[in-house]
Amino acid sequence: MRTDVGLTRRELLTNIAKAGVPAAMAATVGVKAVEAEESIPAPNVPLGLLYDATLCIGCKSCEVACNEANNTPADTDAEGLHEAPTDLNVFTRNIIKLYKPEGNSPSSFVKRQCMQCFDPGCAAGCPFEALYKDSDTGVVRWEGSRCIGCRYCTITCPYSVPRFQWRGINPLITKCELCSHRLARGLKPGCTSVCPTGAVIFGPRPALLLEAKRRIKNNPGRYYQDRVYGETDNGGTQCLYLSRVPFEKLGLPELGPEPVPAKQLRWQRRIYEYFALPAALYVGLVAVIRKNLAAHEEEAHQLEKETGLRPQL
Amino acid sequence: MSTASTNNGPATRPFKTSADARTRWERFVPAFGFPILNRFFLLLVSLTLLALLLTGYREIAGLGPASGMNDKFGWGIWKTFNVVVLTALGSGAFSVGVCAWVFRRRLLFPLMRMALLTSMLAYVCGLCLLGVDVGRPWNFYWVLFPWRWNLHSPMAEVAICMSIYATVPLLIENLTPILERLWYLNVPLRPAIETLEHVLHKCFPFIISLAYLLPAMHQSSLGALMLLAGPRVHPLWQTPLLPLLYLGAAAFMSFGCVAGTTMLCCVFWRRAMDMDVLNEAARISSWIIFGWIAVRILGLLVVGSLGTAFHLNEFAGIFWTEMFLIGYGGWLLRGSLKDQKWQSMWLGYLFSTLGGMLYRFTPTTLAYMPGPKAIYFPSTIELLVAIGFATAGIAGFLLMVKACAILPATLQEWRDMTSYFTVHEPFVMWKQYLNFGFVDYKILDNADLSRSYVKTNHD
Numbered sequence: 023m024r025t026d027v028g029l030t031r032r033e034l035l036t037n038i039a040k041a042g043v044p045a046a047m048a049a050t051v052g053v054k055a056v057e058a059e060e061s062i063p064a065p066n067v068p069l070g071l072l073y074d075a076t077l078c079i080g081c082k083s084c085e086v087a088c089n090e091a092n093n094t095p096a097d098t099d100a101e102g103l104h105e106a107p108t109d110l111n112v113f114t115r116n117i118i119k120l121y122k123p124e125g126n127s128p129s130s131f132v133k134r135q136c137m138q139c140f141d142p143g144c145a146a147g148c149p150f151e152a153l154y155k156d157s158d159t160g161v162v163r164w165e166g167s168r169c170i171g172c173r174y175c176t177i178t179c180p181y182s183v184p185r186f187q188w189r190g191i192n193p194l195i196t197k198c199e200l201c202s203h204r205l206a207r208g209l210k211p212g213c214t215s216v217c218p219t220g221a222v223i224f225g226p227r228p229a230l231l232l233e234a235k236r237r238i239k240n241n242p243g244r245y246y247q248d249r250v251y252g253e254t255d256n257g258g259t260q261c262l263y264l265s266r267v268p269f270e271k272l273g274l275p276e277l278g279p280e281p282v283p284a285k286q287l288r289w290q291r292r293i294y295e296y297f298a299l300p301a302a303l304y305v306g307l308v309a310v311i312r313k314n315l316a317a318h319e320e321e322a323h324q325l326e327k328e329t330g331l332r333p334q335l
Numbered sequence: 336m337s338t339a340s341t342n343n344g345p346a347t348r349p350f351k352t353s354a355d356a357r358t359r360w361e362r363f364v365p366a367f368g369f370p371i372l373n374r375f376f377l378l379l380v381s382l383t384l385l386a387l388l389l390t391g392y393r394e395i396a397g398l399g400p401a402s403g404m405n406d407k408f409g410w411g412i413w414k415t416f417n418v419v420v421l422t423a424l425g426s427g428a429f430s431v432g433v434c435a436w437v438f439r440r441r442l443l444f445p446l447m448r449m450a451l452l453t454s455m456l457a458y459v460c461g462l463c464l465l466g467v468d469v470g471r472p473w474n475f476y477w478v479l480f481p482w483r484w485n486l487h488s489p490m491a492e493v494a495i496c497m498s499i500y501a502t503v504p505l506l507i508e509n510l511t512p513i514l515e516r517l518w519y520l521n522v523p524l525r526p527a528i529e530t531l532e533h534v535l536h537k538c539f540p541f542i543i544s545l546a547y548l549l550p551a552m553h554q555s556s557l558g559a560l561m562l563l564a565g566p567r568v569h570p571l572w573q574t575p576l577l578p579l580l581y582l583g584a585a586a587f588m589s590f591g592c593v594a595g596t597t598m599l600c601c602v603f604w605r606r607a608m609d610m611d612v613l614n615e616a617a618r619i620s621s622w623i624i625f626g627w628i629a630v631r632i633l634g635l636l637v638v639g640s641l642g643t644a645f646h647l648n649e650f651a652g653i654f655w656t657e658m659f660l661i662g663y664g665g666w667l668l669r670g671s672l673k674d675q676k677w678q679s680m681w682l683g684y685l686f687s688t689l690g691g692m693l694y695r696f697t698p699t700t701l702a703y704m705p706g707p708k709a710i711y712f713p714s715t716i717e718l719l720v721a722i723g724f725a726t727a728g729i730a731g732f733l734l735m736v737k738a739c740a741i742l743p744a745t746l747q748e749w750r751d752m753t754s755y756f757t758v759h760e761p762f763v764m765w766k767q768y769l770n771f772g773f774v775d776y777k778i779l780d781n782a783d784l785s786r787s788y789v790k791t792n793h794d
């Protein structure tokens with residue numbers, strides 16, 4: 023995988039510049055990015071979010087902005103009144119949750135949306151590549167014309183992000199696609215454009231990672247384990263997290279540095295490598311069965327001669 | 336009573352057994368002597384029709400209103416039971432076939448047509464329900480475009496292998512009894528049918544090999560499906576061996592389904608049971624079961640999660656229920672080999688198959704923990720549709736065993752069946768066969784068997 027961030031795409035560069043990320047940060051090179059699974063090509067410019075839970079004041083502006091950006095209707099109850107969603111759902115690609123333990127231990131908000139994994143479980147399981155990783159931005163996108171609606175992605179995503187539309191005759195899979203439609207128009211994602219405290223910022227992942235490390239260095243003891251969640255977790259994610267409280271409490275499981283699909287499907291992938299093993303097996307089967315069937319047929323015809331009964335093969 | 340070897344025709348038989356002619360399965364013979372449109376059949380059909388009606392509602396309203404599935408439990412019983420569990424029951428064409436044609440357990444041959452039919456029905460019903468279950472079935476046409484296949488995805492393997500398997504090899508293998516029926520019923524067609532059969536037999540090695548490769552792939556991939564759920568599946572099930580264990584469970588479950596159903600049919604239609612064949616099946620089945628249990632325990636030991644089986648919780652309970660059912664079933668099967676009681680053999684199949692069904696179901700639902708407050712219980716509509724698609728299979732089975740020669744029988748019964756095949760409405764015509772094909776052993780013993788049944792109008 024390439025570790026340098028070659029900003030070859032002019033279009034992207036403009037977008038990022040317009041999006042207000044300092045070009046110097048964008049062009050950062052030499053950041054030791056995580057080695058994703060060899061077979062997964064690295065995106066040219068992995069874009070992502072950095073969410074610093076210690077800065078978030080829980081105003082939920084980003085939830086509203088996300089709804090607006092994605093043109094999703096407000097989540098309303100039976101009376102048509104606005105209802106605060108309690109989890110991601112087909113109308114809610116982005117949600118702010120609160121972790122509040124008993125006693126005096128610190129509480130924390132958390133913003134949940136798709137992590138844009140380097141080795142996305144959702145795309146690994148998707149049968150006809152309806153969910154795929156954009157080769158330029160690394161954003162995991164959904165292409166409805168290839169989705170059969172099997173809902174496997176709701177099971178394979180280690181962060182339980184994709185949502186299926188349970189009503190209607192044309193159900194969609196929804197998840198945060200990093201506002202790719204806005205990026206294409208040179209706009210920042212909805213959520214980062216409204217955040218009043220800068221708790222969530224947008225940019226190329228290497229730059230975000232540098233920024234996160236800078237914050238950790240400048241504020242010793244402030245962050246849990248002095249660690250950026252997503253730097254190596256699950257093989258690396260493009261959306262990064264900083265937090266005061268343990269990540270697990272915020273619903274970000276400790277998955278280890280190996281990406282879940284690579285780990286779980288290791289044998290599966292080896293067995294089906296180039297389809298060599300199944301093909302060899304097939305050839306062997308044909309040889310054996312041909313021989314056995316021929317013997318069987320011969321016996322059956324012999325029997326036919328003796329009894330006059332039509333053979334039943 | 337005469338001895339088997341002297342009185343029973345030719346010495347070479349497609350399947351050599353020591354049993355005498357009264358119990359030796361030598362022909363496939365349709366079930367006969369009952370009206371197909373009986374009350375039970377109508378009940379099955381009406382359940383299926385109700386299910387079809389309800390799928391209409393599901394298509395219009397969407398999955399949410401029609402089922403208990405939700406954001407946490409994206410899969411309901413349509414997938415986890417009708418596809419994951421019932422197609423395992425219908426893997427007989429694979430497991431019995433591999434034993435018969437690859438490992439040369441030729442004694443199993445009389446069970447083959449039964450295995451092929453149950454497989455066909457289970458797969459067709461499962462695939463149809465899969466079409467109802469998926470949200471965007473119109474995109475299924477991508478199955479035809481290999482460059483879009485995500486070959487690393489277990490879901491792709493399941494979707495692609497299953498649909499190819501059910502529509503090509505399984506269908507072709509099941510043509511044999513249908514062509515045979517046509518051959519007997521339609522004299523002018525005979526040359527054409529014989530040519531077709533000849534061509535089919537030439538292709539069979541290639542088709543049958545495909546029919547063993549594909550199920551081996553997708554029955555294990557069904558287990559691989561839950562691998563990607565990672566730690567959300569309880570460690571007693573989430574092991575790297577999950578695909579292998581799913582395949583093994585499919586093997587002994589389908590043996591149970593094929594042999595158990597055949598035995599049930601024999602009791603029901605008062606046919607003789609060929610204990611040689613059944614013993615062979617039970618022996619193989621019990622070895623698969625014990626091997627399976629050993630692999631499962633060893634696998635859990637190696638990954639180190641066997642300890643969780645001794646926690647006092649519902650997961651340990653499910654685990655031991657599975658192990659008990661499967662183990663006890665295997666033990667009963669072994670026992671029946673010694674004391675030759677078909678009843679305990681049947682119970683052995685029943686227990687092991689039920690245990691296998693539970694094992695296949697658990698990782699997808701009972702041991703799947705997508706979140707602290709996640710619950711799933713199938714809605715009434717969901718249950719009715721699941722039942723309706725299963726009863727469709729049973730109704731299809733009754734129809735097929737009556738219309739075609741699927742069930743194994745002794746030569747004695749074949750004498751009747753030859754004529755059965757040559758008349759167009761046999762159910763009304765022959766009152767004397769309405770006694771469920773009772774074999775009068777006295778007559779049989781006295782008759783010169785090697786001659787009496789040979790006289791047919793086949794020529």
Ligand code: SF4
Nearest residue numbers: 136137139143144179
């Ligand atoms: S967080 Fe989930 S939905 Fe997002 S890319 Fe990763 S696996 Fe896919």
Ligand code: SF4
Nearest residue numbers: 148169170172173175
């Ligand atoms: S529901 Fe659609 S996007 Fe999700 S895994 Fe299935 S085909 Fe892919």
Ligand code: SF4
Nearest residue numbers: 088116198211212213
């Ligand atoms: S990037 Fe866009 S879609 Fe994703 S959470 Fe932010 S506003 Fe919502």
